[in-house]
Amino acid sequence: MEIYNDLKNALLSYNKKEVQECVEKTISMNLDANKTIEVLSEGMALIGDKFARNEIFLPAMMLAANVMNAGMSILKIKIEQERIQINYRGKVIIGTVFGDIHDIGKNLVKILLDSQGFQVIDLGVNVKSDVFIKSIKDNKPDILALSALLTTTAPEMGKTIQAIKEANLRDSIKIMIGGAAITEKFAISIGADGYEPTAPLAVKLANEFVNKHN
Amino acid sequence: MARKGFKRNFPPLEILRKEDVEQIKMASLDILKETGMTIEHKTALELLQKNGCLVDFDTMRVRFPEGLVKECLSRCPSSYRVKTRDEKDDLIFGGNTVYFHAAPGMGIVDLDSWSYREPTEREFIESVTVLDALEYNDYYSVYTPYFGYSGVPEVMKMTMGLVQLIKHSTKLPGAGFANYNWDFNFRIAKAAGTEVMCPALMVSSPLALSEFAVEAAYKTLEYGFPCGVDTGSVFGSTSPATLAGSLAEFNAELLGCIVLIQLIKPYSRVFVYGFPHSQNMRNGAPNFGNISNVMFNAANNQIWRDYGVPVRNTASCYTSSKKIDFQNGMERSMAATISALSGASAINLHGGIYGELTHHPVQAILDNDMAGMIGRFIQGIDVNDETLALDLIHMVGPVPGHFLDKEHTFNWWQHEQHIEECADTMTYPEWEREGKMDCIDYAKEKMKKILSNHEVSKKLSVEQEEEINEIIREEEEFYKKRGELN
Numbered sequence: 001m002e003i004y005n006d007l008k009n010a011l012l013s014y015n016k017k018e019v020q021e022c023v024e025k026t027i028s029m030n031l032d033a034n035k036t037i038e039v040l041s042e043g044m045a046l047i048g049d050k051f052a053r054n055e056i057f058l059p060a061m062m063l064a065a066n067v068m069n070a071g072m073s074i075l076k077i078k079i080e081q082e083r084i085q086i087n088y089r090g091k092v093i094i095g096t097v098f099g100d101i102h103d104i105g106k107n108l109v110k111i112l113l114d115s116q117g118f119q120v121i122d123l124g125v126n127v128k129s130d131v132f133i134k135s136i137k138d139n140k141p142d143i144l145a146l147s148a149l150l151t152t153t154a155p156e157m158g159k160t161i162q163a164i165k166e167a168n169l170r171d172s173i174k175i176m177i178g179g180a181a182i183t184e185k186f187a188i189s190i191g192a193d194g195y196e197p198t199a200p201l202a203v204k205l206a207n208e209f210v211n212k213h214n
Numbered sequence: 215m216a217r218k219g220f221k222r223n224f225p226p227l228e229i230l231r232k233e234d235v236e237q238i239k240m241a242s243l244d245i246l247k248e249t250g251m252t253i254e255h256k257t258a259l260e261l262l263q264k265n266g267c268l269v270d271f272d273t274m275r276v277r278f279p280e281g282l283v284k285e286c287l288s289r290c291p292s293s294y295r296v297k298t299r300d301e302k303d304d305l306i307f308g309g310n311t312v313y314f315h316a317a318p319g320m321g322i323v324d325l326d327s328w329s330y331r332e333p334t335e336r337e338f339i340e341s342v343t344v345l346d347a348l349e350y351n352d353y354y355s356v357y358t359p360y361f362g363y364s365g366v367p368e369v370m371k372m373t374m375g376l377v378q379l380i381k382h383s384t385k386l387p388g389a390g391f392a393n394y395n396w397d398f399n400f401r402i403a404k405a406a407g408t409e410v411m412c413p414a415l416m417v418s419s420p421l422a423l424s425e426f427a428v429e430a431a432y433k434t435l436e437y438g439f440p441c442g443v444d445t446g447s448v449f450g451s452t453s454p455a456t457l458a459g460s461l462a463e464f465n466a467e468l469l470g471c472i473v474l475i476q477l478i479k480p481y482s483r484v485f486v487y488g489f490p491h492s493q494n495m496r497n498g499a500p501n502f503g504n505i506s507n508v509m510f511n512a513a514n515n516q517i518w519r520d521y522g523v524p525v526r527n528t529a530s531c532y533t534s535s536k537k538i539d540f541q542n543g544m545e546r547s548m549a550a551t552i553s554a555l556s557g558a559s560a561i562n563l564h565g566g567i568y569g570e571l572t573h574h575p576v577q578a579i580l581d582n583d584m585a586g587m588i589g590r591f592i593q594g595i596d597v598n599d600e601t602l603a604l605d606l607i608h609m610v611g612p613v614p615g616h617f618l619d620k621e622h623t624f625n626w627w628q629h630e631q632h633i634e635e636c637a638d639t640m641t642y643p644e645w646e647r648e649g650k651m652d653c654i655d656y657a658k659e660k661m662k663k664i665l666s667n668h669e670v671s672k673k674l675s676v677e678q679e680e681e682i683n684e685i686i687r688e689e690e691e692f693y694k695k696r697g698e699l700n
Contacts, residue, residue: 014621057628059618059619062618062619062620062623062624063620063621065619066621103613107613107614107616122614180641183643197642197647198644
């Protein structure tokens with residue numbers, strides 16, 4: 001449909017005004033809101049591919065996400081009015097583990113996951129394992145993303161995973177970890193499901209998790 | 215249209231106090247007046263005498279009156295255009311513009327053994343192709359990239375090198391002189407429709423000009439090309455060991471050259487060269503990469519900025535290292551940065567490694583990144599409503615606000631950062647996964663890419679090629695008659 005092509009092209013050219021106009025048009029045409037979200041997500045996936053090929057940099061990807069959200073904010077009114085269920089790519093709980101207050105990396109991953117259509121619940125920094133466990137029980141996420149910058153706080157990730165096991169929640173989620181001092185070997189040693197060294201690769205890993213899951 | 219180079223947007227670095235500058239200038243005038251220079255050229259001596267110099271024809275010694283020096287200096291244009299065979303590559307020297315250009319080597323280094331040898335014709339052309347493709351290589355020094363290539367008779371090497379340079383690049387070529395080849399080289403340049411840069415009036419330091427150098431200057435001016443004045447003080451051997459003394463002598467030599475040029479052809483475009491180095495007191499070689507060379511350039515730039523004549527600096531392209539390694543990077547980056555900060559109009563950089571002995575295109579590719587970084591630095595920091603981003607800071611507010619998805623970031627980050635093409639900027643785990651590549655590996659990859667994709671923007675016409683071939687034949691005949699070519 002022409003309107004969907006226009007919407008995707010507006011997103012690919014980072015044009016906020018055009019994206020909003022296109023979304024308004026889909027509403028006036030009474031088109032399916034989830035289909036509009038799907039088109040925007042396809043556009044974001046193309047942007048993600050460009051990023052992966054080193055054709056664009058983070059600010060371009062993030063601006064595209066911002067533009068997409070500008071369209072989504074208009075769509076949200078319709079979604080709320082008509083109580084439409086949004087089809088998120090997946091649900092992620094994210095936080096920096098207990099003892100560590102560094103959050104730049106964690107925030108970057110959160111922003112990128114948001115932009116890729118994930119529902120992200122950010123528990124912040126210095127998060128104790130029982131807080132993670134409560135949030136997993138309450139929100140039933142697909143993925144738990146743990147962050148730690150310091151070598152001294154990284155072992156807390158292992159303790160958190162152990163506590164999740166003891167709470168019989170381990171099999172219900174995928175756990176990914178990240179941080180400057182983290183290595184693949186460490187991730188395996190503490191029983192995480194995956195690790196990536198950069199925020200964009202972490203999003204790729206999250207996509208792999210939900211694709212396998214679905 | 216012309217090459218933009220970089221603009222230095224803040225006051226230049228001053229290593230000398232104002233009174234130091236004046237004292238050195240006065241000392242130079244005193245040297246020219248009291249000791250003078252030896253100039254081994256009868257016509258030049260007559261011209262100098264006619265214009266008020268004291269000339270001793272027996273010793274060929276010339277003593278210069280202060281007024282004449284100042285008058286000739288005032289005839290030098292402070293800014294001028296130099297034309298190339300493709301207008302986009304023309305250069306406008308002067309003001310706060312800084313150009314970077316390619317440096318020569320007699321041989322090509324092997325990147326594993328670090329030994330060197332004469333390049334083949336193919337290697338010569340490949341090096342020119344890389345230099346033509348590099349964004350921040352604005353033109354070529356003399357003998358660049360190599361003094362010649364294998365399979366060519368010695369007397370023809372410089373000419374054949376120039377021909378390859380002109381064929382495979384539209385950027386301004388340098389022209390060197392040897393064996394009285396100037397007419398042929400200048401005619402080749404004219405046939406191709408380009409000017410050339412040549413350090414024609416080359417001083418034999420201390421304080422002497424050979425007949426050959428003066429003849430080269432006459433020819434350069436006859437063809438109407440910019441005339442470079444060049445001297446190569448070695449502190450402690452051909453000039454005093456002190457930087458102040460060397461500056462005074464170096465300066466006097468250049469001023470003497472400028473007098474001669476402006477008397478031969480008033481208001482000619484003059485470019486100040488220079489190959490100043492401290493003396494390696496252990497082996498007698500120039501001490502490439504020494505910090506005193508860098509300091510000398512900074513002071514020299516300050517003095518010649520004051521005179522209003524564009525200056526080119528050399529120290530940045532030559533290191534004492536034989537490899538592309540830390541010492542090489544340390545010495546050349548410090549020299550090039552200080553040159554740019556202190557007001558050089560051109561900086562000799564791309565590709566030179568040790569002395570004028572070695573050159574490699576991989577080094578040139580790495581130097582291009584360095585030129586970009588330095589260029590970004592001298593452009594300075596824009597401070598205005600848009601760059602202060604006060605409204606944006608208010609809008610974003612404290613955490614969880616962020617700037618990464620804002621149009622302002624999208625519009626500005628690449629302007630503010632210089633992204634090196636060959637630096638390793640990976641995270642540690644990425645670097646391990648991707649094969650632990652370093653900047654030299656990336657430069658090698660880039661070289662392959664350039665050689666498979668790059669084409670010169672404007673080829674020589676069939677008529678131009680024929681004319682150049684005819685000049686080459688004439689030059690061969692010239693050397694045959696002189697018994698220098700079989």
